[in-house]
Amino acid sequence: MGIVTPFPTLAPHQVGFDREELSAILGLYGRMVAAGHWRDYAMDFTRDAAIFSAFRRTAERPEIRIMKCPDLRQRQGMWALVGEGGQTLKRGQLLANILAPVERRLIKPV
Numbered sequence: 001m002g003i004v005t006p007f008p009t010l011a012p013h014q015v016g017f018d019r020e021e022l023s024a025i026l027g028l029y030g031r032m033v034a035a036g037h038w039r040d041y042a043m044d045f046t047r048d049a050a051i052f053s054a055f056r057r058t059a060e061r062p063e064i065r066i067m068k069c070p071d072l073r074q075r076q077g078m079w080a081l082v083g084e085g086g087q088t089l090k091r092g093q094l095l096a097n098i099l100a101p102v103e104r105r106l107i108k109p110v
Helices: 019-033 095-106
Strands: 040-045 048-055 066-070 078-081 087-090
Touching: 019 048, 019 095, 066 095, 078 095, 087 095
Parallel strands: none
Antiparallel strands: 040 048, 048 066, 066 078, 078 087
Protein backbone atom coordinates (compact mmCIF):
# COMPACT_ATOMS: atom_id res chain seq x y z
CA MET A 1 0.00 0.00 0.00
CA GLY A 2 1.68 3.17 1.20
CA ILE A 3 4.22 4.31 3.66
CA VAL A 4 2.90 5.96 6.83
CA THR A 5 4.94 9.03 7.70
CA PRO A 6 4.74 10.06 11.36
CA PHE A 7 3.61 13.59 12.16
CA PRO A 8 6.65 15.81 12.82
CA THR A 9 7.00 16.73 16.49
CA LEU A 10 9.65 18.44 18.53
CA ALA A 11 12.99 16.73 18.53
CA PRO A 12 13.66 14.93 21.83
CA HIS A 13 16.22 17.54 22.90
CA GLN A 14 14.36 20.61 21.66
CA VAL A 15 12.75 23.19 23.95
CA GLY A 16 9.21 24.33 23.14
CA PHE A 17 6.20 26.12 24.62
CA ASP A 18 3.35 24.14 26.11
CA ARG A 19 -0.29 24.99 25.41
CA GLU A 20 -0.83 27.30 28.42
CA GLU A 21 2.38 29.23 27.83
CA LEU A 22 1.66 29.70 24.14
CA SER A 23 -1.91 30.74 24.92
CA ALA A 24 -0.69 33.47 27.31
CA ILE A 25 1.94 34.72 24.86
CA LEU A 26 -0.40 34.76 21.85
CA GLY A 27 -3.13 36.41 23.93
CA LEU A 28 -0.74 39.27 24.71
CA TYR A 29 0.34 39.37 21.07
CA GLY A 30 -3.28 39.68 19.91
CA ARG A 31 -3.95 42.56 22.30
CA MET A 32 -0.78 44.35 21.18
CA VAL A 33 -1.75 43.92 17.51
CA ALA A 34 -5.22 45.30 18.24
CA ALA A 35 -3.61 48.30 19.96
CA GLY A 36 -1.39 48.88 16.90
CA HIS A 37 1.96 48.17 18.60
CA TRP A 38 2.99 44.95 16.85
CA ARG A 39 2.48 43.57 13.36
CA ASP A 40 4.44 40.33 13.10
CA TYR A 41 5.98 37.58 15.20
CA ALA A 42 8.43 34.70 14.90
CA MET A 43 9.13 31.62 16.99
CA ASP A 44 12.48 29.83 17.24
CA PHE A 45 12.99 26.45 18.88
CA THR A 46 16.53 25.33 19.66
CA ARG A 47 18.16 22.83 21.99
CA ASP A 48 18.67 25.43 24.71
CA ALA A 49 15.75 27.84 24.36
CA ALA A 50 12.36 28.56 22.86
CA ILE A 51 12.04 32.19 21.70
CA PHE A 52 8.97 34.24 20.77
CA SER A 53 9.92 37.48 18.98
CA ALA A 54 7.46 40.34 18.38
CA PHE A 55 8.08 42.92 15.65
CA ARG A 56 6.74 46.41 15.02
CA ARG A 57 7.44 45.88 11.32
CA THR A 58 8.56 42.75 9.54
CA ALA A 59 11.89 44.14 8.32
CA GLU A 60 13.10 45.37 11.72
CA ARG A 61 14.73 43.76 14.71
CA PRO A 62 12.27 42.32 17.23
CA GLU A 63 10.94 44.84 19.74
CA ILE A 64 10.86 42.17 22.44
CA ARG A 65 11.80 38.52 22.76
CA ILE A 66 10.26 36.18 25.30
CA MET A 67 12.75 33.39 26.01
CA LYS A 68 12.23 30.09 27.78
CA CYS A 69 15.54 28.54 28.93
CA PRO A 70 14.88 25.49 31.14
CA ASP A 71 18.60 25.12 31.95
CA LEU A 72 18.41 28.36 33.99
CA ARG A 73 15.39 27.20 36.02
CA GLN A 74 17.34 26.69 39.25
CA ARG A 75 19.51 29.80 38.91
CA GLN A 76 18.03 32.98 37.44
CA GLY A 77 14.67 31.75 36.29
CA MET A 78 13.50 29.95 33.21
CA TRP A 79 11.82 32.99 31.57
CA ALA A 80 13.46 36.14 30.24
CA LEU A 81 12.17 39.29 28.56
CA VAL A 82 14.81 40.69 26.20
CA GLY A 83 14.60 44.17 24.68
CA GLU A 84 15.35 45.38 21.18
CA GLY A 85 19.01 46.06 21.87
CA GLY A 86 19.58 42.64 23.44
CA GLN A 87 19.40 43.78 27.05
CA THR A 88 17.58 41.55 29.54
CA LEU A 89 14.62 43.57 30.85
CA LYS A 90 13.23 40.99 33.26
CA ARG A 91 13.99 37.43 34.32
CA GLY A 92 12.02 35.09 36.55
CA GLN A 93 10.29 31.80 37.23
CA LEU A 94 6.73 32.76 36.20
CA LEU A 95 5.63 33.73 32.70
CA ALA A 96 2.94 36.11 34.01
CA ASN A 97 5.58 38.19 35.81
CA ILE A 98 7.65 38.41 32.62
CA LEU A 99 4.68 39.53 30.52
CA ALA A 100 3.55 42.18 33.06
CA PRO A 101 5.82 45.05 31.81
CA VAL A 102 4.60 44.53 28.25
CA GLU A 103 0.95 44.43 29.36
CA ARG A 104 1.40 47.77 31.14
CA ARG A 105 1.79 49.41 27.73
CA LEU A 106 -1.83 48.52 27.02
CA ILE A 107 -3.14 50.51 29.99
CA LYS A 108 -4.21 53.97 28.89
CA PRO A 109 -4.64 56.71 31.49
CA VAL A 110 -8.05 58.35 31.49
